[in-house]
Amino acid sequence: MITLDELRKWTPEEKFYRKYARMKRNPQKFQQFLSTLDAGNLIEHGLVIPELPETVPSYFMDEYAQSCAEGGLIPEKRHRCQPAFLHQHAFFEIVYVLEGKCLHASTSMEREMEPGDLCIIPPGVEHRIYIGEDDLALAFRCSVAAIRQIFVLSRFRDTNTVVAFFSANSMTGGSRNNSCLFMHTEHNEELRQLALDIYEENQNRYSQYIPALYAMFELFWAKAMRYYLSSCEVSSDLPANSLIVQAVYDYIRNAPENANLPALAQRLHYTPEYTSKLIRQQTGFTFSDLVSQAKISKAAHLLKNTNHTVGHIAELVGYRNAESFIRAFKRExxxxxTEYRKHI
Amino acid sequence: MITLDELRKWTPEEKFYRKYARMKRNPQKFQQFLSTLDAGNLIEHGLVIPELPETVPSYFMDEYAQSCAEGGLIPEKRHRCQPAFLHQHAFFEIVYVLEGKCLHASTSMEREMEPGDLCIIPPGVEHRIYIGEDDLALAFRCSVAAIRQIFVLSRFRDTNTVVAFFSANSMTGGSRNNSCLFMHTEHNEELRQLALDIYEENQNRYSQYIPALYAMFELFWAKAMRYYLSSCEVSSDLPANSLIVQAVYDYIRNAPENANLPALAQRLHYTPEYTSKLIRQQTGFTFSDLVSQAKISKAAHLLKNTNHTVGHIAELVGYRNAESFIRAFKRExxxxxTEYRKHI
Incomplete structure (x- = not known):
């Protein structure tokens, strides 16, 4: 069984990037360091140095995800200290943070991911990723065909945020609105172990590793959806309206128990009708969908992190009674x- | 996590069958017991008593495997003490022995399965199963569509005995030569835990249990094939030639290092040409395929159960040198x- 200690070992690529990162702190030494580099040599080894623009690929082709594993599903360790250059690819990338943090940035926003956080980056979405010296993250690279096989043509039939996101972004072969999906699985040990098992399976490549890889990847998502669906956030990159969407999310999440459309509309200086339409357009959900999701999400958080009774939590998140809360919770x-609390 | 202790608890059906089995030892009491039974009532509860022929279904329809789980994959505990009545079904049944033993019989032969033994019973194959008071076994019931999805249309592309067996028997919707496939996974803990997890997942039926069930079932087979492919035995029920096939297997398995076609042909009173043709027809393999498989199988057994060096094992099973043995082993x-020994 692979351990984090093994993943913490520095690969040759990481050693090179660490040297680059450390040199960069001293401008004089850094110029000297850069002058020793040969762009052709770097390109050959797949090493990226933004100061040598010819080494920076802006687009990674699908062949990468198709050729490296016949299955189109490649689990890898994300290089630590690799400079965070803006790029996009023809495949899906799913980043899973193991320890420390991971900086994820799009053209318009930055976000710090924590251990257990997942980020789904669809094909064609411009992004930058940075993993520091003390961090660890895995990247699952999946061809569009693999994602379609798993989430669209397969057994994931319940439509939910994650399945819908994978579906929508694998239909056209590119992102429709330049957005990523974030999911917070916190310190779930089962998921972390599965992620490590997937990585190890691909390192070993014993017989039948391809069906084993797929099976573990599907199991990972089934379990992630089971417990953390309510933690999903779609980060939209639409420049004008994303601030509004963010404001809507902030308003609802802050106190879902008191959220109401007229009050929100007033804050945004829109009519309730326009607010409602905007939310549907930008998020794909109605205002009351978002409120319900936020209530359940807050309730799940309280179940995990407090000893409050179910009845008290129902009250805190704004349900009229425990029964309707339990019903809504079970739907999700x-x-x-109570079962959720026991399993988490 | 479900334990064997929980599975050892007697269900109402099992209690009834245990009573039946115990009564049967005393002819007088047994007649009295039978006279208290009502066939209509038994049929309603799906209970089978051979002395009341109307309760014995000879054929189980596919609806069973399709309706009980939308996915067509149902893991269940096999009823202990249920009388071993001859039947067949429209779906696949895979029996996995957890402890004790399991009697498996076809129209012409009987076989005692041990813990870790798997038996794949294709649709349309007549068979009887008996699990005693001190035994435990799971049964995975799978619709033909589910088996096709997993083994034919999916990621199990390497053709091997198991995949080929599932394929051949799910193409026509029925068995071609009335045969079952046996596989011996011995005391492999990972497989046993996966089998129990599959059973538990179906008991709980939390959200996304269908993709989770399939993923774990696929992982179970990927791991079983990885380590135990060489233990596969196809039990053919063809009355005339099955004895010959058995004799061929016995001859080869007994001493694969010395096996040769002319000597075998002489024993069977056939020409080598006819023997070769018969083997290909009845098993789908050439004589030398079977010998290689038997050598590797014997080697795997020695790797597990002795401390002999790899070189010595190569010699014992009849390879000219360690290199050609390692090459053949890696192909399988x-x-x-050495890696195999470490993992097992």
Whole structure:
């Protein structure tokens, strides 16, 4: 069984990037360091140095995800200290943070991911990723065909945020609105172990590793959806309206128990009708969908992190009674709040 | 996590069958017991008593595997003490022995399965199963569509005995030669835990249990094939020639290092040409395929159960040198004998 200690070992690529990162702090030494580099040599080794623009690929082709594993599903360790250059690719990239943090940036926003955080980056979405010296993250690279096979043609039939996101972004072969999906699986040990098992399976490549890889990847998502669906956030990059969407999310998440459309509309200086339409357009959900999701999400958080009774939590997140809370919770999680608390 | 202790608890059906089995030892009491039974009531509860022929279904329809789980994949505990009545079904049944033993019989032969043994019973194959008071076994019931999805249309592309067996028997919707496939996974803990996880997942039916069930079932087979492919035995029920096939297997398995076609042909009173043709027809393999498989199988057994060096084992099973043995072993297992020994 692979351990984090093994993943913490520095690969030759990481050593090179660490040297680059450390040199960069001293401008004089850094110029000297750069002058020793040969762009052709770097390109040959797939090493990226932004100061040598010819080494920076702006687009990674699908062949990468198709050729490296016949299956189109490649789990890798994300290089630590690799400079965060803006790029996009023809495949899906799913980043999973193991420890420390991971900087994820799009053209308009930055976000710090924490251990257990997942980020789904669809084909064609411009982004930058940075993993520091003390961080660890895995990247699952998946061809569009592999994602379609798993989430569209396969057994994931319940439509939910994650399946819908994968579906929508694998239909056209590119992102429709330049957005990524974030999911927070916190310190779930089962998911972390599965992610490590997937990585290890691909390192070993024993017989039948391809069906094993797919099976573990599907199991990973089934379990992630089971417990953390309510933590999903779609980060839209639409320049004008994303601030509005963010404001809507902030308003609702802050106190879902008190959220109401007229009050929100007033804050945004829109009519309730226009606000409602904007939300549907930008998020794909209605205002009351978002409120319900936020209530359940807050409730799940309280179930995990407090000893409050189910009845008290129902009250805190704004349900009239425990029964309607339990019903709503079961709709989302297919289990009762008590079962959820036991399993988490 | 489900434990064997929980599975050892007697269900109402099992209690009834245990009573039946115990009564049967005393002819007088047994007649009295039978007279208290109502066939209509038994049929309603799906209970089978051979002395009341109307309760014995000879054929189980596919609807069973399709309706009980939308996915067509149902893991269940096999009822202990249920009388071993001859039947067949429209779906695949895969029996996995957890402890004790399991009697498996076809119209012409009987076989005692041990813990870790798997038996794949294709649609349309007549068979009887008996699990005693001190035994435990799971049964995975799979619709033909589910098996096709997993083994024919999916990622199991390497053709091997198991995949070929599932394929051949899910093409026509029925068995071609009334045969079952047996596989011996011995005391492999990972497989046993996966089998129990699959059972538990279906008991709980939390959200996304269908993709989770399939993923774990695929992982179970990928791992089983990885380590135990060489233990596969196809039990053919063809009355005339099955004895010959059995004799061929016995001859080869007994001493694969010395096996040769002319000597075998002489024993069977056939020409070598006819023997060769018969083997290909009845098993789908050439004589030398079977010998190689038997050598590797014997080697795998020695790697597991002795401390002999790889070189010594190569010699014992009849390879000219360690290199050609390692090459042949890697072709079968995708790992070296040393790696295999470490993993098992």
């Amino acid at each position: 999680f297919h289990m009762t709040p | 297992f995708h790992m070296t004998p």
